[in-house]
Amino acid sequence: MTYDLYIGDRMFSSWSLRGWLMFERFGIPARTQPVGLYSGTMKQDLEPLAPARLVPVMRTPEGTVIGDTLAMAETLAERHPDAGFWPVDPEARALARWLVAEMHSGFTALRGDCPMQLHSGYTDFTPSDAVCADLARIEELWSLARTRHGPEGPWLFGAYSLADVFYAPVAARIAGYGLPVGDRAAAYVARHLADPAFRRWRALGLTKSYDPMPYAMAVTHGPWPGPAPRKARAVDTGPSENTACPFSGKPVADFLELDGRVFGFCNPACRDKTVNDPEAWPAFMALL
Ligand SMILES: N[C@@H](CCC(=O)N[C@@H](CS)C(=O)NCC(=O)O)C(=O)O
Numbered sequence: 001m002t003y004d005l006y007i008g009d010r011m012f013s014s015w016s017l018r019g020w021l022m023f024e025r026f027g028i029p030a031r032t033q034p035v036g037l038y039s040g041t042m043k044q045d046l047e048p049l050a051p052a053r054l055v056p057v058m059r060t061p062e063g064t065v066i067g068d069t070l071a072m073a074e075t076l077a078e079r080h081p082d083a084g085f086w087p088v089d090p091e092a093r094a095l096a097r098w099l100v101a102e103m104h105s106g107f108t109a110l111r112g113d114c115p116m117q118l119h120s121g122y123t124d125f126t127p128s129d130a131v132c133a134d135l136a137r138i139e140e141l142w143s144l145a146r147t148r149h150g151p152e153g154p155w156l157f158g159a160y161s162l163a164d165v166f167y168a169p170v171a172a173r174i175a176g177y178g179l180p181v182g183d184r185a186a187a188y189v190a191r192h193l194a195d196p197a198f199r200r201w202r203a204l205g206l207t208k209s210y211d212p213m214p215y216a217m218a219v220t221h222g223p224w225p226g227p228a229p230r231k232a233r234a235v236d237t238g239p240s241e242n243t244a245c246p247f248s249g250k251p252v253a254d255f256l257e258l259d260g261r262v263f264g265f266c267n268p269a270c271r272d273k274t275v276n277d278p279e280a281w282p283a284f285m286a287l288l
Pocket residue numbers: 008012013014015016053054055056067068069070104
């Protein structure tokens with residue numbers, strides 16, 4: 001028995017990213033179940049989870065359904081007290097809760113004007129005064145946490161915590177829209193984009209294409225501002241260096257090429273997420 005986690009489209013669903021990081025980043029196994037945020041199936045996908053009406057939603061191994069990221073975070077922290085969800089120090093923990101709560105209920109200008117998209121980097125987006133005010137407040141909170149409780153970083157309270165989970169999509173917005181922040185905040189944003197879990201989420205998201213693109217904006221698009229993935233491509237045939245898929249252990253049937261070497265996977269989904277960012281996948285990198 002394990003948890004089930006219901007999520008929306010990875011490229012755009014900021015709350016789903018938070019829900020997924022709660023499991024992925026703290027080593028809690030979960031089966032991920034897609035919900036059709038843009039395909040029109042959301043209502044029926046969520047029907048068995050009533051009264052849930054938004055994503056993410058989780059179901060515990062015992063069958064309890066919990067919606068809303070704040071409730072999910074507290075439930076997971078309570079059920080897995082040794083996983084490190086919250087900082088250990090009570091003062092740090094109190095501030096971390098404050099940061100999470102303020103994120104959950106605030107920054108409406110940033111959230112409204114800059115919907116999360118993990119596809120590309122916008123190069124000429126001009127933030128409104130209200131967005132700049134949100135950014136100033138976010139920098140104030142980040143700086144407070146770092147100065148008091150996480151001076152060595154790289155995360156807000158030193159070690160990765162729920163506070164970082166809740167600000168990961170904020171970092172993605174700052175990067176994706178090229179929003180102006182100071183050096184310390186920019187370094188924290190870059191740390192999120194380089195985080196292997198965040199890269200896995202994006203690599204999975206890139207396996208799905210959209211036409212039209214949700215939230216498309218009439219601004220100039222550049223490359224995604226995170227670390228450039230190593231260049232891999234899908235190829236039609238093997239043979240591959242490996243006979244078993246690095247993810248499932250099943251026989252290989254789909255192939256990619258990286259640096260002139262061919263590797264195999266048990267299905268196109270395993271291959272494509274790896275093509276999108278090979279270094280995000282430790283099981284694949286172990287083959288190299
Ligand atoms: N307060 C909720 C927010 C969840 C949320 O707004 N999710 C969005 C996707 S990122 C959603 O389900 N939108 C669908 C809709 O509004 O119909 C949480 O913390 O989980």
